Amino acid sequence: MLWLSVLATGRRAAIGGLCVSTSFAATAGSAGVSRPLADAILLSDADFYAQFPYRTVADVLPFLRECAREGDPDSVVAALDLWAARYPMYQISATKGAILDGALRRASPNIAVEIGSFIGYSAVRMARALPRTARLVCVEASPDFAEVARSVVAYAGLDATFVVAKASDCVPRLAELAGDDPIDFLFLDHAKEAYLADLQRLEAANLVRNGTVVLADNVRYPGAPGFLDYVVPPRYDTQLVDAPYEAVGWETNWKVVDDAMSISTRLALLSQ
Numbered sequence: 001m002l003w004l005s006v007l008a009t010g011r012r013a014a015i016g017g018l019c020v021s022t023s024f025a026a027t028a029g030s031a032g033v034s035r036p037l038a039d040a041i042l043l044s045d046a047d048f049y050a051q052f053p054y055r056t057v058a059d060v061l062p063f064l065r066e067c068a069r070e071g072d073p074d075s076v077v078a079a080l081d082l083w084a085a086r087y088p089m090y091q092i093s094a095t096k097g098a099i100l101d102g103a104l105r106r107a108s109p110n111i112a113v114e115i116g117s118f119i120g121y122s123a124v125r126m127a128r129a130l131p132r133t134a135r136l137v138c139v140e141a142s143p144d145f146a147e148v149a150r151s152v153v154a155y156a157g158l159d160a161t162f163v164v165a166k167a168s169d170c171v172p173r174l175a176e177l178a179g180d181d182p183i184d185f186l187f188l189d190h191a192k193e194a195y196l197a198d199l200q201r202l203e204a205a206n207l208v209r210n211g212t213v214v215l216a217d218n219v220r221y222p223g224a225p226g227f228l229d230y231v232v233p234p235r236y237d238t239q240l241v242d243a244p245y246e247a248v249g250w251e252t253n254w255k256v257v258d259d260a261m262s263i264s265t266r267l268a269l270l271s272q
């Protein structure tokens with residue numbers, strides 16, 4: 001029990017003393033917040049942790065079934081935002097989610113790929129923001145995470161193709177799924193030290209071409225070695241968008257830490 005209360009206290013301190021429950025309660029009644037979610041928002045920490053324990057990632061599923069409306073992506077996103085506020089975890093924050101939504105809408109891709117799905121939060125956000133005719137492919141190395149993410153996306157009534165493979169091994173399958181088309185939008189959120197090598201693998205397979213947008217999380221913290229130095233002209237045009245690191249906890253000593261997402265557009269190389 002002790003670590004749970006430390007977890008909760010740390011999270012609250014981490015967001016500047018703002019009470020999580022209160023900030024969520026303010027949104028209760030607005031779009032996406034179901035009656036059961038509004039009730040869950042108002043639970044004390046102790047009651048929430050008793051009612052919705054988190055022992056494995058699959059524990060998010062009974063919580064969703066109770067608190068989110070099936071077939072309603074907004075409701076699923078709102079419920080997962082509450083889950084992440086109670087259980088600091090590796091899920092992008094709502095702030096970063098909004099950056100992802102915006103970049104995706106601007107890119108209006110036919111084929112979008114995310115690498116590193118975890119429990120499917122960003123997959124739901126991406127599938128929700130995609131044009132109706134577009135396809136989302138999610139690469140996740142852990143079969144357990146992929147299974148949960150698949151269930152979360154399906155519960156939201158959305159569609160995605162899952163590739164259960166390490167990023168370094170997924171290129172042949174992605175090439176098969178894309179056919180002759182490029183990936184128009186790529187979201188990197190897996191092992192940070194692998195961003196650069198995995199992007200270069202996709203370039204070598206001609207899956208990243210002129211105009212492909214590459215959004216990468218955690219480029220400032222924990223940081224992706226070599227990545228930001230690579231996504232510069234003449235290869236890429238890159239913009240950094242500041243947003244705090246989401247998984248405040250042991251590794252950040254419960255402090256809010258500066259982080260950023262990078263949004264890079266592949267430029268036409270002379271050799272292309």
Ligand SMILES: *[C@@H]1O[C@H](CO)[C@@H](O)[C@H](O)[C@H]1NC(C)=O
Pocket residue numbers: 210211267268
């Ligand atoms: C590259 O894409 C841009 C639009 O993103 C387009 O304006 C430009 O003509 C393209 N360049 C080549 C060489 O295809």
